Amino acid sequence: MPIYMDVHIVPGVKAKDVAEAHxxxxxxxxxxxxxxxxxxIDEERENIFCLIEAxxxxxxxxxxNKAHGLVPNKVIEVSSNxxxxxxxxxxxxxxxxxxxxxxxxxxDPSYRVLLVTAITDPILLQNVLGRxxxxxxxxRYNIIVRRNLAANGGREAxxxxxxxxxxxxxxxxAVTCALGIRKDIEEVEPIGLKIAINAxxxxxxxxxxxxxxxxxxxxxxxxxxxxxxAIASPVKDLVSKDHFQNKEKTFLALAPQDEILVxxxxxxxxxxxxxxxxxxxDYCQAMAMSKSQLYRKTISLTGLSPNILLKEFRLExxxxxxxxxxxxxxxxxxxxxxxxxxxxxKCFKKKYGLLPMAYLDLLH
Numbered sequence: 001m002p003i004y005m006d007v008h009i010v011p012g013v014k015a016k017d018v019a020e021a022h023x024x025x026x027x028x029x030x031x032x033x034x035x036x037x038x039x040x041i042d043e044e045r046e047n048i049f050c051l052i053e054a055x056x057x058x059x060x061x062x063x064x065n066k067a068h069g070l071v072p073n074k075v076i077e078v079s080s081n082x083x084x085x086x087x088x089x090x091x092x093x094x095x096x097x098x099x100x101x102x103x104x105x106x107x108d109p110s111y112r113v114l115l116v117t118a119i120t121d122p123i124l125l126q127n128v129l130g131r132x133x134x135x136x137x138x139x140r141y142n143i144i145v146r147r148n149l150a151a152n153g154g155r156e157a158x159x160x161x162x163x164x165x166x167x168x169x170x171x172x173x174a175v176t177c178a179l180g181i182r183k184d185i186e187e188v189e190p191i192g193l194k195i196a197i198n199a200x201x202x203x204x205x206x207x208x209x210x211x212x213x214x215x216x217x218x219x220x221x222x223x224x225x226x227x228x229x230a231i232a233s234p235v236k237d238l239v240s241k242d243h244f245q246n247k248e249k250t251f252l253a254l255a256p257q258d259e260i261l262v263x264x265x266x267x268x269x270x271x272x273x274x275x276x277x278x279x280x281x282d283y284c285q286a287m288a289m290s291k292s293q294l295y296r297k298t299i300s301l302t303g304l305s306p307n308i309l310l311k312e313f314r315l316e317x318x319x320x321x322x323x324x325x326x327x328x329x330x331x332x333x334x335x336x337x338x339x340x341x342x343x344x345x346k347c348f349k350k351k352y353g354l355l356p357m358a359y360l361d362l363l364h
Contacts, residue, residue: 006074029052033054082157110202201213280307
């Protein structure tokens with residue numbers, strides 16, 4: 001049966017009130033075919049996240065409504081393994097104790113600080129260094145990251161073969177881990193390491209667990225230089241200034257208003273990259289900016305013009321498509337928003353140093 005996580009935004013919420021609501025859920029769970037596994041409560045941020053095994057989203061909403069009337073703001077389907085990797089548990093905390101009236105009261109926030117890493121595409125490394133050397137570098141990088149996350153109490157939440165997503169309860173430990181990875185990786189031949197740290201809740205706008213937090217961290221990785229650590233403002237606000245003293249070149253920290261703009265810039269690309277008719281005029285309209293404004297802002301924030309930013313975004317998406325399935329070059333061209341296979345091939349060769357077909361051959 002599927003597992004769902006929901007979010008309730010409740011001003012003034014208290015842990016005891018949530019424990020009482022959870023007890024009411026338990027009384028009604030069977031009639032809706034549900035099993036209430038656990039929840040997270042954050043009094044400071046005034047939110048509650050419930051983890052429930054249920055036949056569908058509607059059953060979750062109906063159960064909550066029947067039990068106490070607190071209908072969730074959003075419900076997403078999740079994997080119990082992924083939830084545990086990010087949050088450390090899928091059942092009530094072992095240390096939770098019963099109150100005198102039989103309630104299991106605990107306050108355990110779900111807010112997490114996520115450290116995201118990115119390196120040069122291993123296929124491109126293999127093309128330059130050879131398979132054996134590229135594999136050796138990747139193995140050393142994996143060891144360095146895992147050694148530092150273990151030393152700082154991080155949890156390996158995701159690993160896609162190159163990029164890690166590491167979950168922390170502490171912003172300070174996340175930054176210390178990032179600095180440790182950066183220091184240790186200096187002894188390794190350059191692999192284009194970039195690190196970003198962001199923080200957020202498990203359910204926001206995205207239908208993926210911590211999807212919004214991870215996505216913006218990936219955007220920050222795009223902006224960072226090699227071995228630079230990009231810090232989102234929610235993390236910087238949580239960390240002592242001592243971490244940043246005399247380390248201006250180590251960290252990239254944008255002003256909050258620039259973060260909003262970066263998020264919008266990349267979100268518009270996410271929405272439109274497959275549309276071959278989406279051009280700079282459309283980009284300007286989507287951003288509500290003139291061409292000169294868009295040019296100045298993208299150059300300032302990304303170092304790229306809007307045209308090049310759009311083209312390179314499509315090229316990265318083309319590589320993602322290649323990794324999913326053995327498409328023809330024509331299919332990749334049109335699926336990634338290019339209108340001409342010859343132009344796509346030219347752009348790919350200029351950007352990555354090899355032809356798309358050669359990349360496919362190395363990949364498969």
